[in-house]
Amino acid sequence: MIQSLTDKVVFNNGIEIPGLGLGVFQIPNEETAEVVKTGIINGYRLIDTAQIYGNEKGTGEGIKEGLKITGLNREDLFVTSKVWNAHISKEEALNSFEESLKKLQLDYLDLFLIHWPGKDSFKESWLALEELYEAGKIRAIGVSNFEIHHLEELLSYAKVIPALNQIELHPKLSQKEIRDFCKQHDIKIQAWSPLMQGQLLDHPIIKEIAKKHKKSTAQIILRWDIEQEILLVVKSVHENRMLSNSDVFDFKLDNEDMERLNSLNQSLRSGPHPDEFNF
Numbered sequence: 001m002i003q004s005l006t007d008k009v010v011f012n013n014g015i016e017i018p019g020l021g022l023g024v025f026q027i028p029n030e031e032t033a034e035v036v037k038t039g040i041i042n043g044y045r046l047i048d049t050a051q052i053y054g055n056e057k058g059t060g061e062g063i064k065e066g067l068k069i070t071g072l073n074r075e076d077l078f079v080t081s082k083v084w085n086a087h088i089s090k091e092e093a094l095n096s097f098e099e100s101l102k103k104l105q106l107d108y109l110d111l112f113l114i115h116w117p118g119k120d121s122f123k124e125s126w127l128a129l130e131e132l133y134e135a136g137k138i139r140a141i142g143v144s145n146f147e148i149h150h151l152e153e154l155l156s157y158a159k160v161i162p163a164l165n166q167i168e169l170h171p172k173l174s175q176k177e178i179r180d181f182c183k184q185h186d187i188k189i190q191a192w193s194p195l196m197q198g199q200l201l202d203h204p205i206i207k208e209i210a211k212k213h214k215k216s217t218a219q220i221i222l223r224w225d226i227e228q229e230i231l232l233v234v235k236s237v238h239e240n241r242m243l244s245n246s247d248v249f250d251f252k253l254d255n256e257d258m259e260r261l262n263s264l265n266q267s268l269r270s271g272p273h274p275d276e277f278n279f
């Protein structure tokens with residue numbers, strides 16, 4: 001289990017990823033540099049963006065400024081982006097990767113994911129990711145929003161086993177089956193919208209547990225992930241929330257807390273179901 005914001009876990013290819021990262025979904029490009037810089041200054045080492053967020057440029061500027069202020073090196077950070085589904089031909093996926101690098105002002109990515117499985121084949125995108133990985137332009141490759149059947153399909157031809165599957169996961173959507181499947185195949189799970197985009201923060205049971213531990217409801221939820229060794233990316237544009245979201249290493253949930261949190265699962269999503277997402 002990770003013990004700090006900078007603690008890492010090891011992928012199936014030996015590459016290490018920080019267990020807790022900062023996501024930048026829904027942050028306008030012009031505000032992203034400030035958010036990313038503030039995150040880095042406050043100890044975040046994993047930054048999660050995507051082509052479709054439209055803020056890779058701002059993310060890149062924030063990384064540059066954050067490194068300058070902290071004196072850290074590029075290698076001290078872990079940067080994830082995701083190929084959007086419109087890039088379905090291998091060539092388009094390869095070109096989009098070069099675009100991402102340019103916007104991010106980077107010469108490699110730590111992790112590049114297929115953002116959604118989509119309705120058609122994702123094989124071309126995966127072949128592109130494998131090629132970039134073999135060429136040393138990405139340290140690890142993976143997927144996002146893949147259900148078990150998508151992973152089975154991918155594994156039938158993949159030369160490189162995905163390092164990670166980033167999925168919506170929080171106490172209302174605990175994703176047990178897919179977690180078990182990924183564990184069997186040595187694929188790490190990373191939670192997106194761990195706070196259900198803020199919708200879980202007033203939940204009465206989580207409030208009770210928060211009161212008991214003198215912590216916020218957000219901290220209880222994030223600790224629930226950490227204790228189950230689920231990687232996560234959480235988003236806030238506010239420095240005080242970035243700090244409190246990473247102040248989750250000085251307490252422990254007991255069995256009763258975990259059972260109460262586990263009992264909240266209703267397979268409820270804040271985002272679309274991967275099999276129904278129509279684009």
Ligand code: NDP
Binds near residue numbers: 023144145166237245
């Ligand atoms: P989160 O569950 O991280 O919740 C973010 C929301 O909660 C924001 O409105 C934020 O507001 C608020 N918030 C954060 N911390 C606190 C706090 N301590 N107290 C009160 N409110 C808080 O949702 P996201 O959807 O942003 O998910 C996190 C990341 O996951 C994304 O940024 C993105 O990187 C990734 N993601 C990936 C997807 C995929 O398809 N692969 C889909 C969706 C997300 P504020 O900013 O104002 O503080």
